[in-house]
Amino acid sequence: MLSFVSLGFILFFLLCFAGYYLLPGKMQWIWLLAFSWLYYLLAAGPGLIIFLIYSTAVTWCGGLFAERGFKAAVPVTLLLDFGMLAALKYTNFLVLNLNTIFGTHLSIRTLFLPLGISFYTFQTAGYLLDVTWKRCKAERNFFRYALFVSFFPQIMQGPIGRYDRLSSSLYTAHSFDVNRFQRGLIRILWGFFKKMLIADYAAQYVNTIFDPASAFYAYGIFGVLMYSAELYADFSGGIDIVLGAAEILGITLDENFRQPFFATSITDFWHRWHITLGTWMKDYLFIPLTLSTWMGRFGKWCRKHLGKTTGRAMPVCVANIIVFLVVGIWHGPAWHFIVYGLYNGLIIAVSGLLAKPYRTWKKALHINDKSNAFHLFQIIRTFILVNISWYFDCSETLGQAFRMMRASLHAPFFSVTFVNPEAPGQCLLHFATILSGCAVVFLISILRERNIDVRGRILSLPVSSRVVLLLMFVFILGMLGCYNDFGGFIYANF
Amino acid sequence: MRIFKRLCPAAVFLILFVLINFLLNDALIPYQYPRVKIHTIETQTFDDLVVGTSHSFSAINPEILSSSTGRSCYNASVGSQFPRDTLYLLMDACRSHRPGRIILEYDPAYLVDADRAFVNERYFVQCMAPSFVKLKYFTDCALDSDFRVALMPWIGHRGELNGIRRNLQIKKSDAWKKYGIEPFDDGRQRMTQQGQMRIASSEFNPAPPDLNQFSPDEIQDNLDDLNRVLRFCNREGIPVVIVTTPIPAETRDAHTDYYEAAHKLMEDIAASHDITFLDYAWKGDSRLDDATENYSDLEGHMHEEAADRFSAVLAADLNTL
Numbered sequence: 111m112l113s114f115v116s117l118g119f120i121l122f123f124l125l126c127f128a129g130y131y132l133l134p135g136k137m138q139w140i141w142l143l144a145f146s147w148l149y150y151l152l153a154a155g156p157g158l159i160i161f162l163i164y165s166t167a168v169t170w171c172g173g174l175f176a177e178r179g180f181k182a183a184v185p186v187t188l189l190l191d192f193g194m195l196a197a198l199k200y201t202n203f204l205v206l207n208l209n210t211i212f213g214t215h216l217s218i219r220t221l222f223l224p225l226g227i228s229f230y231t232f233q234t235a236g237y238l239l240d241v242t243w244k245r246c247k248a249e250r251n252f253f254r255y256a257l258f259v260s261f262f263p264q265i266m267q268g269p270i271g272r273y274d275r276l277s278s279s280l281y282t283a284h285s286f287d288v289n290r291f292q293r294g295l296i297r298i299l300w301g302f303f304k305k306m307l308i309a310d311y312a313a314q315y316v317n318t319i320f321d322p323a324s325a326f327y328a329y330g331i332f333g334v335l336m337y338s339a340e341l342y343a344d345f346s347g348g349i350d351i352v353l354g355a356a357e358i359l360g361i362t363l364d365e366n367f368r369q370p371f372f373a374t375s376i377t378d379f380w381h382r383w384h385i386t387l388g389t390w391m392k393d394y395l396f397i398p399l400t401l402s403t404w405m406g407r408f409g410k411w412c413r414k415h416l417g418k419t420t421g422r423a424m425p426v427c428v429a430n431i432i433v434f435l436v437v438g439i440w441h442g443p444a445w446h447f448i449v450y451g452l453y454n455g456l457i458i459a460v461s462g463l464l465a466k467p468y469r470t471w472k473k474a475l476h477i478n479d480k481s482n483a484f485h486l487f488q489i490i491r492t493f494i495l496v497n498i499s500w501y502f503d504c505s506e507t508l509g510q511a512f513r514m515m516r517a518s519l520h521a522p523f524f525s526v527t528f529v530n531p532e533a534p535g536q537c538l539l540h541f542a543t544i545l546s547g548c549a550v551v552f553l554i555s556i557l558r559e560r561n562i563d564v565r566g567r568i569l570s571l572p573v574s575s576r577v578v579l580l581l582m583f584v585f586i587l588g589m590l591g592c593y594n595d596f597g598g599f600i601y602a603n604f
Numbered sequence: 605m606r607i608f609k610r611l612c613p614a615a616v617f618l619i620l621f622v623l624i625n626f627l628l629n630d631a632l633i634p635y636q637y638p639r640v641k642i643h644t645i646e647t648q649t650f651d652d653l654v655v656g657t658s659h660s661f662s663a664i665n666p667e668i669l670s671s672s673t674g675r676s677c678y679n680a681s682v683g684s685q686f687p688r689d690t691l692y693l694l695m696d697a698c699r700s701h702r703p704g705r706i707i708l709e710y711d712p713a714y715l716v717d718a719d720r721a722f723v724n725e726r727y728f729v730q731c732m733a734p735s736f737v738k739l740k741y742f743t744d745c746a747l748d749s750d751f752r753v754a755l756m757p758w759i760g761h762r763g764e765l766n767g768i769r770r771n772l773q774i775k776k777s778d779a780w781k782k783y784g785i786e787p788f789d790d791g792r793q794r795m796t797q798q799g800q801m802r803i804a805s806s807e808f809n810p811a812p813p814d815l816n817q818f819s820p821d822e823i824q825d826n827l828d829d830l831n832r833v834l835r836f837c838n839r840e841g842i843p844v845v846i847v848t849t850p851i852p853a854e855t856r857d858a859h860t861d862y863y864e865a866a867h868k869l870m871e872d873i874a875a876s877h878d879i880t881f882l883d884y885a886w887k888g889d890s891r892l893d894d895a896t897e898n899y900s901d902l903e904g905h906m907h908e909e910a911a912d913r914f915s916a917v918l919a920a921d922l923n924t925l
Contacts, residue, residue: 117754118747288610306752536763573613581620588756 112153113598114351115305122149123355126262130359135283139257142280142359149262150225158224161198165191165227166252166259169234173241173248173255184242188235195231198223203443225602226265228440232390234259237273239394246274254281263355267348267601269366269386276363284360289569292576294358296565299583300554301350304343305599306591307547311540312340314592318529320504320514326528327510330518334500338493339548341500341600342370345384348599369555371496374488376457379496387440391433399429419466427459434458441503446511450502457495543590625756630775631768632758633730635787637661641680641799642696642731643783649701651675655690656709656847658683658801663849663906664707665915666798672919675704679799686714687829689728691836692741696732698840706837706844707922710881712866713815715826730757802908809901813855818865827873834877845922846874850884850914851904853894882921884914891917 112119126145133141150159172187198221205216237258241248249255257280258273259265319326319333326333346367356363366385373379380388399405405425413421431452438451461468472479498515505511527537557564568576645653652675654664659681666677680693690708697703729746732738746754753759761767779786788795793803837844848870856863867886874881885904888894896902898910906914 113748115750115752116748117751120751121747577613577617577620580617581624584621585624585756588752588759589762591752593750593753593759 112149113602114348115302118152122152127358131284131286135285138283139254139281142261143253143257146257146260146262146265150260150265153266154225158222161194161224161227162230162260162265163256164194165230165234166256169238169259170249170252170255172238174250176238176242177248184238187238191231191235191238195227197221198227200439200443226267229268229270230259230265232387232440233270236270236390236394240273246277249273249277257281261356261361263352264363267345267352267599268384269349269352269364270390271363271386276361279361282360287360290360291358292569293565294354294356296568297354297357298351299354299580299587301347301352301354302587302591303547303583304347304350304551306587306593307543308343308551309340309347310592311544312336312343314529314540315526316340316504320506320510322506322510326524327514328517328521329524329528330501330514331497331521332524333514334497334504336544337500337504338371338497339544341503342367343547343551344600348601369559371493372489372555372559373492373496374485375461375492376454376495377461379492380454380458387437391437395436396429396433399432400425405429420463423462423465427462430458430462431455444507446502446505446508449508449511450499453499453502540592543592625758628756628758631771632761632764634761634764634767634771635774635780636731637682637788637795637801638728639731640783640785640795641682642693642728644678644799645680645693645697646700646733648678649676649703650678651704652677652707653694653697653703653705654679654681654707654709654799655685655693656681656707657685657711657714659711659849659904660707660709660847661799661801662793662803662900663904663911663914664709664847664918665796665800665802665912667796667800668912668915669919669922670798672916673922677798681709681799684714687826687833688745691829691833692728692732692737692744694833694836694842695737695740696735698842699735699737702840703842706842708833708844708846710846710848710866710870712818712848712862712869713813715823715830715866715869800911802911803900803905805907805909807900807907811901812858813901813903815859815862818862818869830873831877834873834879838877844877844879845925846870846879846881847918848881848883848885849904849906850889850892850894852896852899852902853888854896855902855904856885856888856894880925882918884917889917 112122122145126141129141129145130138147159150162154162168187168190172183172191175183176187201221202218205218208214209216237246237255240246249258254277258271258276261271261276261280264271315336316333318324319329319336349366353363353365364386368382368385370379370383373382405428408428409421409425412424415421416424432455434451434455435448436451437454438448441447441450471477477484501511501515502508505514525534526541527534530537554564568579571579652666652669652673654660654666654669654677661679661681661683664679664681666679669675669677680697685693694703694706729738729742732741742754774780774787777787778784785795785797788801791804792807793801795801834844848866851863863886867883870881870883884892892914893910899906
């Protein structure tokens with residue numbers, strides 16, 4: 111209920127927006143908090159809001175104690191916070207593996223996963239660590255902190271917010287600004303465009319090919335390409351709606367995507383894809399790991415036994431592998447997600463180890479790594495590596511992923527109408543819509559990569575042009591956008 | 605003046621949106637059965653009201669029921685009518701009169717199939733006279749639906765550009781103004797004044813029925829809606845008879861477990877509400893010929909002659925209640 115593309119959410123948001131700007135500035139954050147909790151109640155159900163309030167209360171108290179110097183505050187709070195996530199999300203996975211490995215007969219329980227738990231748990235943990243490391247002061251007002259945790263546009267699928275950045279706009283009074291409203295609206299419509307014209311159509315192909323019982327698993331290469339389109343359009347489209355809605359309310363959230371398919375390496379990819387998860391991992395896991403005492407000792411041992419260059423790189427490599435193991439686990443309680451994370455971590459680790467040899471080889475081969483051709487090569491190479499990782503992300507089991515990879519090497523020729531052979535015309539239209547949508551996204555991405563403010567350009571058009579453009583856009587969403595197979599947002603299940 | 609200047613583009617946008625939407629609705633949305641049926645149940649009174657899916661739409665002849673039972677009867681069934689649609693249809697009917705009895709056709713596919721996708725609701729909501737029931741129906745169904753489907757109803761027919769001319773012609777005709785049934789006659793099937801769809805004997809679609817695994821646990825929403833229908837009728841003091849229309853023997857033999865599970869489920873529901881359940885699908889009926897030739901497809905949509913024979917049998921059984 112209250113999916114971003116539902117009428118209910120539109121009406122809910124309009125109501126929130128209207129009240130927000132009619133109220134005095136001091137009351138605005140209270141209004142937002144009320145609507146955030148109401149949103150969670152309606153979207154997740156009354157039973158599951160308890161987990162949200164639990165996480166809020168535990169980390170709020172933990173922050174206060176940590177600021178006062180109680181050493182046990184951080185480990186205890188993190189245990190309680192992540193413990194809840196682990197218990198709800200990973201218990202059955204642990205039980206299944208114990209049963210397999212040790213032959214035990216532990217039973218699996220039916221556990222409900224509260225909506226957004228993976229996001230708000232990380233957000234609250236980040237707050238606690240920021241307070242501990244004195245990057246921000248602990249929030250004394252429980253309800254102000256609760257708004258930070260539960261702010262409704264972002265609770266379902268991020269971005270993962272930072273208290274020091276978010277608090278500067280979350281609690282201040284905002285007056286209605288037409289320009290900001292228009293910018294937010296354009297962003298929301300852009301999100302709808304990606305979701306409805308690309309993601310939902312691409313999902314039809316992905317679901318058909320990656321169905322474990324599917325006869326089309328040999329079309330894996332086509333499937334992962336469609337998954338690239340689906341996942342990017344779905345996730346970034348959802349984030350555009352979140353950021354646009356927040357912008358309309360005068361609140362600035364962190365960007366979560368920056369043209370990820372223009373990345374020149376897997377490291378660069380993760381600086382552009384799900385940025386807030388990447389920076390969270392960097393700030394709260396990677397840096398503490400690399401600066402830890404045991405990593406320092408490990409580094410010394412490596413320099414002594416493996417040489418200076420390799421020895422210096424090894425701690426960073428190991429830290430990267432650990433970070434991406436956690437990223438994989440974050441994605442879900444299944445071995446294919448863990449392998450997905452490790453795949454990324456290993457590539458980054460190996461790239462780090464081979465950095466010096468790479469430079470030597472490029473010099474020997476007279477490769478100009480500043481040239482456009484090399485830049486294009488890096489982009490294509492990264493795109494291929496990322497698409498290989500989708501086999502693990504999208505499959506239901508590890509075995510299925512490997513089976514599909516093998517079969518993909520011998521893929522037969524096929525027509526895109528295989529998803530619905532009884533309606534080939536419709537299939538072709540849908541496929542054409544995906545391609546056209548991707549072409550538009552590609553063009554906009556190029557402009558954004560060049561730091562061109564696309565929304566600013568649109569807003570600089572005459573009013574009549576803007577009205578016509580908006581009408582055209584809305585009716586394109588109706589005429590061409592997928593609606594039959596609408597199934598929510600992928601990351602809303604995390 | 606400043607505020608006017610700011611609001612003007614938004615107002616222009618809204619006016620143009622409504623206008624273009626109106627034109628697209630007019631051009632793309634064809635003349636639909638619900639328009640006639642809802643107008644009929646809102647303006648006329650009936651002793652017996654048949655509600656259900658396309659199965660009862662074709663299978664139950666109200667004229668035969670009337671002549672046998674002596675009670676006026678109307679067939680308000682339409683294809684893709686889910687239990688929630690039935691609920692609001694009945695609530696709408698009860699605004700003007702209380703039917704004497706409801707004959708509720710139960711198609712198990714509509715409990716198993718969770719994908720309601722705001723199909724009929726669009727038409728029902730458009731066609732209903734303004735009322736609290738209409739508002740409740742809209743909020744009950746539309747809030748969870750894609751906002752485009754709610755705000756741009758033509759979206760369901762956007763691929764039917766070939767039908768624009770015919771749609772506009774019909775909407776200018778007397779049939780549209782007077783809720784006539786003539787436009788529904790396409791030579792292969794026609795709708796009667798009493799609401800039955802009569803399918804010519806020459807029609808047959810050999811495609812096997814698309815029956816999902818019968819798992820009532822997964823479609824709690826539809827079951828809840830069905831119970832809401834039965835509770836509503838109980839509150840209004842309207843007796844209900846649940847009916848499952850006959851199916852071809854070929855289909856029954858191929859999906860025995862499915863129909864057995866469906867029968868058991870409805871038997872339990874009917875018993876809990878103290879309602880009669882007449883199941884002509886599960887084990888067939890010796891008074892009826894369940895050969896495939898009597899149907900226009902393997903799902904169970906009956907030809908007109910077979911429907912007449914079934915309606916006579918149904919009327920006889922209703923008379924014994």
